[in-house]
Amino acid sequence: MNVEIKVDATDPNGRTFLTWAPVKGSVRLTNAGGAQGPVSIVLRNGGKPGGGRVIFDTQRSDDGKPDLRLSLPTNLAPVEFFVAGEFKHPSSDYGDAAIEAVDTAGTALGRLDLMVRIRKDATTLSNTERDRFLLAIGKLNNAGQGPFQSFRDTHVAPSRPEAHGFPGFPPWHRAYLLDLERALQGSDFRVALPYWRFDKPAASLFAPEFFGMPPSNRANGDVIQFPHGHALEFWKTDGNDPIERRPLYNIAGAPPQTVGGQPRVISQAATLALGTQYAQFRGMESAPHGFAHTSFQGPINNVPTAAKDPLFFLLHANVDRLWAFWQWLNRRTDPSNAATYSTAGNIRPPGNIGHKLGDTMWPWNQSRTPPRPTFPPPRGNMTASPVVNRPGPTPRIQDMIDYQGIHGGGSLGFDYDDVPFELQGPVA
Amino acid sequence: MNPKDYRRQVEAELQSSDSGAGLQAAAPQQSPEQAWEQALAQLANPSVPADARLAALQQLQAGTFLGDQFAPYMPRYLAALREAAVDADDRLRHAALDVLINFKDEFARQRLVEGLRTSERALVPPAAALGLLARDDHASVGELARDMLARSDDAHVRAQAVRVLGADPQSKSLLSDIMKDKGEFREVRRASAAALWRLDPGRFESDATDILQDSSDYPEIKATISGALERAGVSPESPSDSTRRR
Numbered sequence: 053m054n055v056e057i058k059v060d061a062t063d064p065n066g067r068t069f070l071t072w073a074p075v076k077g078s079v080r081l082t083n084a085g086g087a088q089g090p091v092s093i094v095l096r097n098g099g100k101p102g103g104g105r106v107i108f109d110t111q112r113s114d115d116g117k118p119d120l121r122l123s124l125p126t127n128l129a130p131v132e133f134f135v136a137g138e139f140k141h142p143s144s145d146y147g148d149a150a151i152e153a154v155d156t157a158g159t160a161l162g163r164l165d166l167m168v169r170i171r172k173d174a175t176t177l178s179n180t181e182r183d184r185f186l187l188a189i190g191k192l193n194n195a196g197q198g199p200f201q202s203f204r205d206t207h208v209a210p211s212r213p214e215a216h217g218f219p220g221f222p223p224w225h226r227a228y229l230l231d232l233e234r235a236l237q238g239s240d241f242r243v244a245l246p247y248w249r250f251d252k253p254a255a256s257l258f259a260p261e262f263f264g265m266p267p268s269n270r271a272n273g274d275v276i277q278f279p280h281g282h283a284l285e286f287w288k289t290d291g292n293d294p295i296e297r298r299p300l301y302n303i304a305g306a307p308p309q310t311v312g313g314q315p316r317v318i319s320q321a322a323t324l325a326l327g328t329q330y331a332q333f334r335g336m337e338s339a340p341h342g343f344a345h346t347s348f349q350g351p352i353n354n355v356p357t358a359a360k361d362p363l364f365f366l367l368h369a370n371v372d373r374l375w376a377f378w379q380w381l382n383r384r385t386d387p388s389n390a391a392t393y394s395t396a397g398n399i400r401p402p403g404n405i406g407h408k409l410g411d412t413m414w415p416w417n418q419s420r421t422p423p424r425p426t427f428p429p430p431r432g433n434m435t436a437s438p439v440v441n442r443p444g445p446t447p448r449i450q451d452m453i454d455y456q457g458i459h460g461g462g463s464l465g466f467d468y469d470d471v472p473f474e475l476q477g478p479v480a
Numbered sequence: 481m482n483p484k485d486y487r488r489q490v491e492a493e494l495q496s497s498d499s500g501a502g503l504q505a506a507a508p509q510q511s512p513e514q515a516w517e518q519a520l521a522q523l524a525n526p527s528v529p530a531d532a533r534l535a536a537l538q539q540l541q542a543g544t545f546l547g548d549q550f551a552p553y554m555p556r557y558l559a560a561l562r563e564a565a566v567d568a569d570d571r572l573r574h575a576a577l578d579v580l581i582n583f584k585d586e587f588a589r590q591r592l593v594e595g596l597r598t599s600e601r602a603l604v605p606p607a608a609a610l611g612l613l614a615r616d617d618h619a620s621v622g623e624l625a626r627d628m629l630a631r632s633d634d635a636h637v638r639a640q641a642v643r644v645l646g647a648d649p650q651s652k653s654l655l656s657d658i659m660k661d662k663g664e665f666r667e668v669r670r671a672s673a674a675a676l677w678r679l680d681p682g683r684f685e686s687d688a689t690d691i692l693q694d695s696s697d698y699p700e701i702k703a704t705i706s707g708a709l710e711r712a713g714v715s716p717e718s719p720s721d722s723t724r725r726r
Contacts, residue, residue: 216545217546286711292643293615296611354582473483
């Protein structure tokens, strides 16, 4: 007797990727083995010790369990279930998590290897995960000749009003990160974008084998010194520029939370305490976000040049994680709720274009009509995922808000290691 | 972990941190505009300690991330940065020049070029000046970079000069020679390899083959070259195969 297990979040190559958000699966007998009536089976974790773990339910819920008993008909018809990554148990490699089907005696009937692919704190990555990420982004850059330049060209002065200083700051950057992460996954499907938890010490992130440091004497310039053979050793943007960055704080610790009583790179708790309304929370664009950028000399401290430095994307992954954490904590995932998203405050002329819920975002909408940038968009449509179908080629602001699909429609295909999936009411 | 249990845990942690110093930071004592006014006054005042002026610079630079809200302060910020760029404190000079060069500021560019031509006018040491100029102005400092390369034995200055020349098509032969020169500093050879890869990938691959087949060359340089070829999808074992590039 054997069973076949299928899960929706599976790419054309048969690889399955889960986040914390449940997805539909099905299991069926492929031969009944002479059984006269329905066959009782159990779905359970089949992953490696210390690997990713999964949870199950018969409905889409936030209360899955490590085991699920199902009864399979002998006519070989499939039975549906829901499966998700178990919060706090992400994978570190493909196949370290699995769904295993066993009979009531514990005999294995089938299995599906998979990955619980989750964005993690960069300081917690294994060396293998770190090097996998570095190689993927190094290839994306390809000594300045790869697609990374198009990402760098997206975060520039003419696009500043689309991305900065207005309500769309968090959703625009969420889309930007997603586009990059999907490009990285095109190179290595095991990669999830790590984040720089800038309110915590992160010395290992700035170690030579990761993002490196400039010469100790500033008289010698600010170009990062990588070990020979490092994946970012030949990093280039704008034709010829390597990575330049000099920290303005002691990297054994975190950047200062306050200076002269004024907020700087404030803690996660302080960021969450900005307020429960979106209009309050988005004050985080100044502190901690702006001050995280200006914790360094180098291109990263300036909007039009910041994306030249790959640290930018880890910094912004943390900004996005803070938004995700705030959304979860305050149950702010329903786009129609003004507390979740609001254009109150600064108005971008004319009419806040690019910041209203239904507005598409540049460059993915390919617009060249003012007030959007008028030069050819450096990126095409949003990179499609082989696993999920959101947000589509021309994402809107509202598509970025409910990133886990809590209110239905599926997830965007990413999650953070410390932000769980929790339902907030009836599911659409 | 069940999300409900996690929520209780997080809420308890946040409650316990309510009385901590961290949350005080969430409530700024000034509006951004007030903070920027104060920072402008500090940055422009030479009698204020350098640490406070550096902090003011960071405050103002963070303001630039807010776009339109900060725009009215930009002219005064730029003026203060140009003053700070010639200040007596070397950290403040370096920080101000770093920001100004990112802004493509002509005053900063000219002062850096002058400093390379006349050391008495130098605002920062030559390697740092070349590094800053190379961010946005490779072509006009090519001649200066070649000159620095000819007369400096400092590894950092040479590496920065090579980096500048990475945008100069006339420098391919020079970069090729440096890349293959076993007597050159390894950091400079690495910089020349990166520069040549950008200027002439075919020549880089040819030189890379020579280096990889030279049993007396250094393993660090071979690691650098092999890594570059691997990321580009070029097989170091058969670099003459014209179909090798993916």
